[in-house]
Amino acid sequence: MGKGRYLVKRLVYIVFVFFIISILMFFIYKSMPGDPVTMMLGESRNSMKPEAYQALYDRTRQELGLDKPLVIQYLIWIGNMLTGDFGYSTQYKRQVIDVIGTPMLNTLKLNALSMIVTFVVAIPLGIATAVRKNSVFDKFVQVITIVGYSLPSFIIALLFIFAFAVKIPIFPISGVQTAGFEGNGFEMAMDTLWHMALPVIVMSISGIGSITRYVRAEMIDVLRMDYIKTARAKGLKEKTVIYVHAFRNALIPIVTIATAWVVTLFGGSVVIENVFLWPGLGQMLINGLLQRDFSIVLTMQMFYVVLSLTGNVIMDIAYTIVDPRVRLEN
Incomplete structure (x- = not known):
């Protein structure tokens, strides 16, 4: 087997394993307790009226795409990742590519x-x-x-x-x-x-x-x-x-x-x-x-x-x- 053919075979293997692991990782982390939006908004809850906070909370979830079903979230995430868009950091409030x-x-x-x-x-x-x-x-x-x-x-x-x-x-x-x-x-x-x-x-x-x-x-x-x-x-x-x-x-x-x-x-x-x-x-x-x-x-x-x-x-x-x-x- 030539090196070119071998590399193609291994590339197919890498892509397959990459997608399998990405699915497992995504759903494992998404099933963890804790809400990233709540973490992101921090102390805003204490300084806002309940109605205003809930409106901000819902709007933030929608902007981050967290209101969609998990399967749709995964497809959006993996599609963006393959094009170099690693998402938005709720901790740093910036694009991941800018902080990494x-x-x-x-x-x-x-x-x-x-x-x-x-x-x-x-x-x-x-x-x-x-x-x-x-x-x-x-x-x-x-x-x-x-x-x-x-x-x-x-x-x-x-x-x-x-x-x-x-x-x-x-x-x-x-x-x-x-x-x-x-x-x-x-x-x-x-x-x-x-x-x-x-x-x-x-x-x-x-x-x-x-x-x-x-x-x-x-x-x-x-x-x-x-x-x-x-x-x-x-x-x-x-x-x-x-x-x-x-x-x-x-x-x-x-x-x-x-x-x-x-x-x-x-x-x-x-x-x-x-x-x-x-x-x-x-x-x-x-x-x-x-x-x-x-x-x-x-x-x-x-x-x-x-x-x-x-x-x-x-x-x-x-x-x-x-x-x-x-x-x-x-």
């Missing part, structure tokens, strides 16, 4: 830096522990990675806040930049990185733990292979044996794990963003749920759905790049 840009950029920054830190640390660490199997260094790293992988991220976040923001106040614990800070572009970037330090470290710990262990396990298996023994017998340098011959073959299952982890990273960042008050999609999602701002919530959820489905396709294609013997139909 900055939080999405903040989330992408946080996750991108976490991915870089994780892979830069985990892959060399996994190789080093595999090469030094059963050494003191290997056992020490195994203990640390198990702890990092096992502890919930919010527990790690609270421990780091207590250690590096309360006891030893090195890092800030909230926001993107220091309030009232003024400087040139470089200074602003450094200030942002300073604020990102703790959440990035916390988000990376779990990934470093899991990916290090996977890299170690795969490298140990590959280093036992006969062709590795042959390469060493031919007198090849140890670095060539490890990084050219062994690591390339160990990459095949690692690609699958790494791609899946990247997808779950975005979902896991919801917790971290709320612990560190990072103004990203995660914080917006929680606030949207609390305020029954279903336009925001559904947009966030469908973003994660598309990310997950796209990640699966990228994982399959990356698999064939790492190992040309693998065919897409398999």
